[in-house]
Amino acid sequence: QVQLVESGGGVVQPGGSLRLSCAASGFTFSSYGMHWVRQAPGKGLEWVAFIRYDGSNKYYADSVKGRFTISRDNSKNTLYLQMNSLRAEDTAVYYCAKLIAVAQTVDYWGQGTLVTVSS
Amino acid sequence: EIVLTQSPGTLSLSPGERATLSCRASQSVSSSYLAWYQQKPGQAPRLLIYGASSRATGIPDRFSGSGSGTDFTLTISRLEPEDFAVYYCQQYGSSRTFGQGTRLEIK
Numbered sequence: 001q002v003q004l005v006e007s008g009g010g011v012v013q014p015g016g017s018l019r020l021s022c023a024a025s026g027f028t029f030s031s032y033g034m035h036w037v038r039q040a041p042g043k044g045l046e047w048v049a050f051i052r053y054d055g056s057n058k059y060y061a062d063s064v065k066g067r068f069t070i071s072r073d074n075s076k077n078t079l080y081l082q083m084n085s086l087r088a089e090d091t092a093v094y095y096c097a098k099l100i101a102v103a104q105t106v107d108y109w110g111q112g113t114l115v116t117v118s119s
Numbered sequence: 120e121i122v123l124t125q126s127p128g129t130l131s132l133s134p135g136e137r138a139t140l141s142c143r144a145s146q147s148v149s150s151s152y153l154a155w156y157q158q159k160p161g162q163a164p165r166l167l168i169y170g171a172s173s174r175a176t177g178i179p180d181r182f183s184g185s186g187s188g189t190d191f192t193l194t195i196s197r198l199e200p201e202d203f204a205v206y207y208c209q210q211y212g213s214s215r216t217f218g219q220g221t222r223l224e225i226k
Binding site: 035037044045046047050059095097099100101102105107109110111112 | 150152154156158163164165166169173175207209211212214215216217218219220
């Protein structure tokens with residue numbers, strides 16, 4: 001069955017860095033664009049970043065542009081999110097997801113990993 | 120960026136009643152690329168509806184979606200106890216944006 005398993009979350013000080021990983025299995029990871037979506041405690045969903053299936057194009061929310069970098073290693077079926085210059089407002093559960101898309105009706109989410117930015 | 124506004128913020132209903140949730144876009148959503156998700160506490164969101172009106176695999180037929188352009192609706196015909204959750208709309212026609220959510224609570 002499809003699994004997306006995030007890891008790398010934790011507590012980090014403001015201005016610090018963290019790298020999240022998402023291990024994919026049960027589907028052809030290298031065929032699909034992938035997303036990171038986050039959810040601050042008690043708040044709604046916020047799209048963070050997207051990377052095309054082959055890594056050729058990347059897109060970011062304005063709130064993270066210039067600080068976060070999405071990447072992937074298709075040989076390892078793994079998605080990454082490098083987060084630098086972290087702020088308190090980046091505190092959230094970060095989900096790795098293959099979201100619904102044009103002509104792609106599958107939609108997969110991981111269980112999420114919590115990132116807490118606090119001194 | 121397309122902004123999605125969901126209403127109401129909270130909806131209080133009883134099991135067996137009909138629920139109507141709204142999602143309004145700040146500009147037209149191309150080709151009705153609008154999806155609905157359900158999220159329960161401590162869980163990842165689950166896709167209910169895509170393409171504004173198509174049910175995802177395994178979703179009961181009491182869930183239905185409608186609308187086009189800037190106005191979309193999720194209807195739950197007869198609420199079951201497990202339907203009480205938070206619901207989000209998402210557009211995927213122009214980048215990605217989510218609505219702020221509607222909390223469906225037991226009255």
